Amino acid sequence: MKVIFYIGHHKVGSTALQSFLTLNWCRLAKHGILYPAVETRGFAANLARALGYPGPDLERDVNIREPHSALAYKMMAEVSDRKVPQQFKRLPASVQMMLALQNQVREIGSETVILCSEAFANFGQVKPELIRTLADWFPGAEFEIYCALRRPDEYLVSWHGQRLKVGEKIPALSAGGAESYFDNIHFNFRTVVEPWLQQLPKARMILRPYGDILAVGGSTEDFMAQISVRMPDRLVPAGQANSSLPRAAMEIVRRGNHDLPPARAHALAQYLLTQGAALKPVANGTVEMFGAELRARLVAQFAPIHDYLSELLGRPFFDDIDALGETLPVPEAEAVRDLLARIDPAALPGQDLGDYVLHLRNTHAI
Missing domain, CATH: 3.40.50 (Rossmann fold)
Structure with missing residues (x-):
């Protein structure tokens, strides 16, 4: 067997x-x-x-x-x-x-x-x-x-978003969140x-x-x-199982998890999960979640780990590993502010959430 x-x-x-x-x-x-x-x-x-x-x-x-x-x-x-x-x-x-x-x-x-x-x-x-x-x-x-x-940089952003989706109260990746995973x-x-x-x-x-x-x-x-086992034909495809928050929405959800009652924070997250893409946020692949200084730390910390994985595989494990140290063009805060400006407060599920988005937008809290 x-x-x-x-x-x-x-x-x-x-x-x-x-x-x-x-x-x-x-x-x-x-x-x-x-x-x-x-x-x-x-x-x-x-x-x-x-x-x-x-x-x-x-x-x-x-x-x-x-x-x-x-x-x-x-x-x-x-x-x-x-x-x-x-x-x-x-x-x-x-x-x-x-x-x-x-x-x-x-x-x-x-x-x-x-x-x-x-x-x-x-x-x-x-x-x-x-x-x-x-x-x-x-x-x-x-x-x-x-x-x-x-x-690891792509992974940490995705894992950060996953934790935010389920309502966890966690720090931003650029404010201690990334280092907590080292x-x-x-x-x-x-x-x-x-x-x-x-x-x-x-x-x-x-x-x-x-x-x-x-x-x-x-x-x-x-x-x-x-795998070494041949799978039968005529299998039913499952499709994509998990939806993800846009990077530009993550800090909004993170703040909501800290500031709002759990049920209302969940409602805000669900709105951004389902409607976020329609708001045309800054593209995920251009949003910088770490910053140059933190990326340099990621590179240094991950180097021996990558060496280990590469030895097991017999070649560089991640062929794009150099991208770990490269900052993306749009700072997270800029992408968040852009998305906040695109959200119609009246479209949110409840006036309290509309007021909360207006608060984030008008007080320059981000």
Whole structure:
């Protein structure tokens, strides 16, 4: 039996891949490839699809779309002070999840098991032995590990936006936010990769720069092309799973998360998620989120990490690594002010949000 671990990283298309694997669960299973559920909602959704019913909305139940994120977060919560994210509800113990997974493998007779979660990227930082604990549930199996990594400046901006979308109160990247990641998986990518190599030294490691993934069409296409298992044809595409805030909107949402009640901050973020592009903000690829001095620090801090990754890959890991030190033409504050001027306060969901945008615009708070 072959077990393929997709370990992320975050913000590289993992949600789209998980949606794809969930939508195609039945056809994959019939071809000996199991994307296993780990709890009752997942089992019910898979049964519905096997019987020809459409199944639940993947956007509404993360347990069904991302079963192995539920497993990974539960495993980490059981050995550390980390909490399971609130969107993963009513989870059984990780041992019960793994027994359920084993039962599926035994009854279906799968030749390949795919465990897919960006949360696996955290194992090395939380407790590297979790990797071995997970692998030990598959005695005698052959392992493959697929890991995608994004150039750190692009990654940090995307991760910053993700945290803002869910209402976190965090500093701006240029005001301490970026440095807070230097010693963890969100910047030191060696802490993502190395523990998996150490715990599973015989595994085949597939390391993919995000630029190469985009060049072949995205996370699903690259994953299918890189793993050693042939996927069946006539699979259902999942499409893009995650919407993103425009860079020009991030500071507005960040201020809102600090200044507004959570429900109103969420409403502001949702408005900018859904309507931000229509407001024609400054293009993301031109907005500078760090500044020249901070970029110089990013370059210095990331150099040994890039050397490590490049040695593993046998070539420079990021072929555009020089761009890490290059400032983009439009300062973030300028892009934010431009977007504030484009927002019609009356179009916002509630006068309070309109007043808040006017406050940011008129007091030159940004």
